[in-house]
Amino acid sequence: MRAHRGFTFVGLLFLLAGAAAIYGIVAFGPAYWDNVQLKSTMHEAANMCMGKNDAIVQQFIQTKLAEQFYTGAMDERGNKILSIDYDPNQDVRIERTEQPRYVNIWLTYQRHVSLPLIGGERIVTFNQHVEQDLSPVKW
Incomplete structure (x- = not known):
């Protein structure tokens, strides 16, 4: 008896x-x-938090986000248009603890993803969290 051939x-x-x-x-x-x-x-x-204050670190994050997600277009006020949606004052959070010395950085942003062949669009939300130990190294 022969084996079944074809598409199943x-x-x-x-x-x-x-x-x-x-x-x-x-x-x-x-x-x-x-x-x-x-x-x-x-x-x-997070590594910058060892020697810099929160305002400098938040400005660093804003600058890097603008570099990475810049679309090449400007709005009517001259601001760069990014491919993500985020509010620098609401969506970037930096918290430090004294005992133990840690820094936690949270970043939440949304990205519009166009769907090929369908022509639709989905909004994907990303939540980043980074934790860094700020205690001095004991050799």
Whole structure:
């Protein structure tokens, strides 16, 4: 008896799952990749907290966000248009503790992701948190 040849329903399901995975990577991949790159900027800002005050660190985060997410366009007031939505006063939070000496930095932002082939748009919210020990190193 010969084995069954041809395309089966299970084969179709695997093909559709693979196509959906590729579509998800193409649509959402750049947004998540930028989020991974932003994580290193957040760690750099947390390291700056050792010798700088919160206003300087917050300005550093704002500058890096403007560099990374600048679209190349300006609005009518001359402000840079970013590819993310965030409020520097509300969405960036820096907290320090004295005992033990730690700094916690939270950043929340939203990114508009356009969906290819469908023509729609999704809003993805990212929440970054970085924690850094500020106690002096004991050699």
